[in-house]
Amino acid sequence: MSRIRIEGLLAAFPKLVGTGKQHTYVETENVRYVYQPIELLYLLLVTNKQSNILEDLDTLRLLSKLVPEYAPSLDEEGVCKMAFELIFAFDEAISLGHKENVTVAQVKQYCEMESHEERLHKLLMQSKINETKDVMKRKASEIDKSKIEKNRGDKGGFMAMSGPRRIESSFSDMSISSNSGGFGSGSGFGLSSDVESFSSKSKGRPPSTATAPSKGLGLKDPNRPFPTGQNDVNLIKWRIQGMNEASLPLTVNCWPTVSGSETFVNIEYEAFETFDLQNVLITIPLPASREPPSVRQIDGEWRYDARNSTLEWSILLVDNTNRSGSMEFVVPPADPSSFFPIAIKFTAANTFSDVKVGNVIPIRGGPPPKYAQRIQLIADNYEVV
Known part of the structure; x- marks a missing residue:
């Protein structure tokens, strides 16, 4: 009927x-x-x-x-x-x-038996998810230990960002100095600060003998012009050493679970409250398949890249309204390790150090040049392995 x-x-x-x-x-x-x-x-x-x-x-x-x-x-x-x-x-x-x-009693018994089977299935699924979480925690712990050992060996830092558009420092009230013609005028510039130099403070090196201000390491030859037209000019390099996961701008967790003829993949992100992130792109590698994944739930938008066999999860803005989010998709049965490493890209309008250009001062006198500054945090190499 x-x-x-x-x-x-x-x-x-x-x-x-x-x-x-x-x-x-x-x-x-x-x-x-x-x-x-x-x-x-x-x-x-x-x-x-x-x-x-x-x-x-x-x-x-x-x-x-x-x-x-x-x-x-x-x-x-x-x-x-x-x-x-x-x-x-x-x-x-x-x-x-x-x-x-x-009878009525038998009907109730049959319905309860069906519910009992469903509960057993959910318990089994939750057990697999918990087991996957434990494996991921152990892997994360091993990665952290290896990073610590590596940092001890090379005395390096956790993060380094340089260039005129990605400057970070732990100091404040810092100014960049140049002549009246600006950076491209052919004269030198210097850095000045109300605190001691980072390099002389941390490494015990004497201050530079250049004609730049005594409290700022400027160009060694002030007569040489500033190298304009180059994308990555290292003015300041600032490093974070001993950084833990809780301080990261964005953390991503992924739990693949194989059940029968399908693999259920749950992914969650959580953003640090200090940062509002723009253009977040989380790229998950997928096992080779002719069919796109079946996305069951997502906070944001997704796109399947068939050529590279990846699933791209994009969130235009992460702020106080969506500090956390999740996505769930299903693919044919696959090895859980095939969904890693997960590549992450994002930008932010503020940095860890919150350093800004205070003013531009010509070394040889004259009116200060006009300038504009753009502060941006960029994730160059951000992966979940």
Whole structure:
């Protein structure tokens, strides 16, 4: 029976129903309505005219006993609230249009057994997810240890950002000096600060003998012009040493779980409150496949790159409204390690040190030149392995 046919029969029922009877039926040219009032509602059974009305009444009696077992109240709100539970119970009582030889207790037992199996499946899935989390934590711990050992060996830092557009420092009130013609005028420049030089403070080196201000390491030859037209000119290099995961602008966790003929992959991101991130792009490698992944849920947008076999998850802006987010997708069965390393790109309008250009001072006198500054944090190499 088609859906349109069922909707038409139900729409015709209120015009045919009578009042004043507890158990009754109405026959039309093609079907028989067997119904029973329940409070302000009707429990309705639609059959053909050739069916045994005694069996129909027996079926209606069983269904009328099931409704109070599942519905908290015998009104429209209570029945709608437990609609799926009632459908499952009715399905146990009626099979292929005929009443099953079951009791109310047996129907409840069958439904509970089905729920029990579902709970077991969920527990199994959660167990696999927890196991994957433990593996990822162990890998992260091993990576942290290897980074610490490497830092001890080369005395390097965790992060280095340089260039005129990516300057970070732990000092404040710092100024960059140049002549009146600006950086490209052919004269030298210097750095000045109200605190001691970073290099002389940390490494014990004497200050530079150049003509630049005594508290700032400027060009060794002030007569040489500033190297304009170059993208990466190292003015200041600032490093963070001993940085922990809680200080990162963005953290990403990924949990692949193989279940039967599918692999469920859950990915979550969490952003540090100090930074508002723009143009976040998380690129997940995928096993080679002709079909794109099935994305079940996502906070943001996604794109499948078939040529590189990667899934790109993009979030235009991460601020106080979406400090965390998640994505879930499904692919054919695959080794969990095939989803790593995950590459991450983003930018931010502020930096760890929050250093800014205070002013530009010509070394040889003259009016200060006009300048504009742009502060930006850029993730050059940011991976989850």
